[in-house]
Amino acid sequence: MAAKMADAVIPPRRNAQFWEDGHARNSAVLLIKHIGSSVWKKCVNSHQCSLSETAMYRCKQLMGDKLVSRGFNKQHIEAIIKVKVLNRMTGLGMPEYQGNS
Structure with missing residues (x-):
């Protein structure tokens, strides 16, 4: 994915925790906790x-x-x-x- 400069749109688990500082997954976990999973899926076009x-x-x-x-x-x-x-x-x-x- 890095070679294609693409972002992963893999939804974290329901009880997901933050990983080390600067990891791309942390932003998804933070957004899901603030706006909810269903809204996040619509925002990132998970469909x-x-x-x-x-x-x-x-x-x-x-x-x-x-x-x-x-x-x-x-x-x-x-x-x-x-x-x-x-x-x-x-x-x-x-x-x-x-x-x-």
């Missing part, structure tokens, strides 16, 4: 994380949780193929819009 976790769960259930290929380049291609298959399946399940003609 998007939940959607991505659900999508990964579906992908693993349909296509297995491991890559079969051994080489990195082949694993990369295998992962791309799995994503394209999942996107295609999702597209087929979408309802088609029929306008009033």
